[in-house]
Amino acid sequence: MSIRRGMGIAAALALSAGFAHAQISDGVIKIGVMNDQSGTYADLAGPGSVVAARMAVEDFGAAKKGMKVEILVADHQNKPEVGSSIARQWFDVDKVDVIVDVPTSSVVLAVNQIAREKNKVLIVSTGATSDLYGKACTPNSLHWTYDTWSLGNGTGTAVVKTGGDTWFFLTADYAFGHALERDTEAVVLKSGGKVLGKVRHPFPSADMSSFLLQAQSSKAKIIGLANAGADTINALKQGAEFGIVKGGQQFAGLLVFLTDVHSLGLNIAQGLFLTESFYWDLNDQTRGFSMRFAKLHKGAMPTMGQAGVYSAVLHYLKAVEALKSDAPGDKVVAKMKELPTDDPVFGKGRVRVDGRKIHDMYLFEVNKPSESKGPWDYYKLRGTIPAEQAFRPEKDGGCPLVK
C-alpha cells in the first residue's frame, strides 16, 4: 500500500469519527492515571482509581459522542523522580493529555512543574498538599478532592471545640506530612488551642512505639496524626496497645481513608474523628455510584480519592466536549473553571480561579462495632462543612493566578 493511499484511509477514518476531528490532538483523548499501584497507598488509590476513571469515561458516554478516550496507568512508587520520568514519557512520547490522581505530595509537586512546562493538564485527587492551589498553583493544575488545609480545618476545629485544646503531632517526614502539620497547627492555634510538641518519623515507618511514647509523655490531650496509609494504621494499632486512649489521650486522624478503617477493624478505630469529602453512604447518588464501583473492584467501597478521580475525569471530558479540543492544557483548565461541576460523588460545585475544586466536606466519627450494620458501614456523620468554608480562602493561598 502506498503511503498516499494510507494517508487517505487515515483521513477518512478521522472524518468518520465525526466529533471535532481536527481539534483533538492525535484524535484520541489520553488520560494517564498515575498513582501508587503496589505500595503503601495502593489500596486507597491504586487500581481502584483506574476503575473510577473507566466508569467516568463510560458514564460520560464518550463512545456514543464519537470521542475516543484511552486510559493509561503507571506506578510512581511514591518517588518524585519516578513520577517525573513517567510524566515526561507520557507527555512527550505517549501524547497523554491529562494526568489524574497522583497521591504522595512530593510527587505531585514534581509532576506539577512538568505539566506546566509542557502545557498539559494535571488534576490531583489523592495528593494532599495545599501548596498546589497556593504558592505552587499553575494555570495547568487543579486540586480536586481534599487537601491538607481542609483536613486540618475540619478535624482541627471540631476537636478543639470539644475540649481537645493541647496537641502533639506525629508527622510523616516529607512534603505531605509537613503541609498537613502546618495547616492543622494554624487551625489549632486560631481556635485557641496549644501545640505542646511534634515528632517527625521517617516515611514509611512500621514501628511507631517510640514516637507514641514521646507523645504520651508530652501529656497533650490530642495526638494529631499527620501521616497516612500504613503509617496511620500502625500508629493507631500500637497506640491502642500502649494504652494511649485508656490513659486519657485521644487520637485525631488527620487523613484517614475508608480502607484504613477497614484494615484497622472497628475495635481499634471506633470513636475516631475524621474529615472526608466523600463517603459511600451519604445519599442515594453516592450509594448508587459506590455499589457499581464495588462490583468492579472486588467488593471494596471507593475511598474519597478514588471517587474524586471519577468526578475529575467526568468534568474534564465535559470541558473537552464544550471546548471541542483537548489542547492546549491551560485552555482546557480554564474551561473546567468556567463550567459548574455536577456529579453523583460531590453533587454540585465549582472550580475556583486558584484551581481548587470546592464542595462540602464532612466530619465523621467511626462507628462502634455494635453500631455497624455490616461490612463497610463504618462512619456516622457528625457535621457538614459548607463548600465555601471548607477550603482555604483564595486570597490567603498566595496563588499568583488570584488577582
Add this chain to the structure above:
Amino acid sequence: MSEIFGIPTQALFGQLMIGLINGSFYALLSLGLAVIFGLLNIINFTHGAQYMMGAFCAWFLLNKLGLNYWWALILSPIIVGATGVVIERLMLRWLYKLDHLYGLLLTFGLALIIQGLFRQEFGSTGLPYAMPKALEGGQNLGFMYLPIYRAWVVVFSLAVCVATWFMIEKTKLGSYLRAATENPQLVQAFGINVPRMITITYGFGVGLAALAGVMAAPIYSVNPLMGEHLIIVVFAVVVIGGMGSIMGSIVTGFALGLVEGLTKVFYPEASNTVIFIVMAIVLMIRPSGLFGTQK
C-alpha cells in the same frame, strides 16, 4: 526531673525499652538468616516474605480455622517451614556449588513473586489481627507504660534465640551441622545424611522467620509488604554481626534495636538510616563484622 542531654531520664528509659523490643525482632530474624547463611551458604532474600507469610498464616488460622494465637505460634512456623523445605528441595539445592550471587538472585526473585501474589489477593493496606486475650493490657513501670505483649515478645524471642544458639553450638546435632558445612563429604562418609540435614536446617531458618511474623501480627499491620521494609535492616544487622555468626546476629540484633531507639529520641529523622551508618563504620574497621572470623 533529672535529664540526660536535655532528655528526661524517664523518656530515655522508655526509649531504651522500646529499642530492646524492636531489637528482639531484629535478633530473631537475623538469627534465621545467620543459620541459613552459616550452614547453607545461601543469602536468603526470601526471609522477609517468609516473615510476612508467617503473619498471614496466623491470620488464616484465626479467621478460617478458628485457631488462636497460641496455635499459630506452633503451627505457623511448621507450615511456612514446610514451604521452605519444598523450595530447598526443588530449587536451592542446585545452587550450593555455585557463587552466592545465584542463591541471592533466586531468593530475591521468589520474594518478589510471593509478595506480588499476596498483594494481588489481599491488597496493600493489610488485615486486622487481634491481640491474644491473655496478653492484653499493660503495666505502668513508672518510667513508661509497658504493654504486656511487648514484654512477652522480648522474653520469648530471647528464649528462642538462646535455645537456637545452644542447639547449634553445644549439642551433638549442632556439631554434625557445623561439621557438615566445613566438610560435607567427610561427614557423609560417617553415615550422616547431609542433604536431609541441610533441608531441615533451611526449613528451620524459615520457621524462625515465620515465628517472628506471628509475633509481629498483633502489633504491626499484617500486609504483604511488612517484610520488604524490614529485610534490608535485618541484612544490615547480619552484616554488622558478621555473616553466619549465630551469637553475633543475636547480640547485634538487640544492640542495634537500642541504637535505633536512642536515635528516635535525639534525632528521629535519622532513625531509618542510623543502622546503615553503623554498618558502614563497622565494615571500614572490621570487614568481617563484629563477631565474624576471617576465612
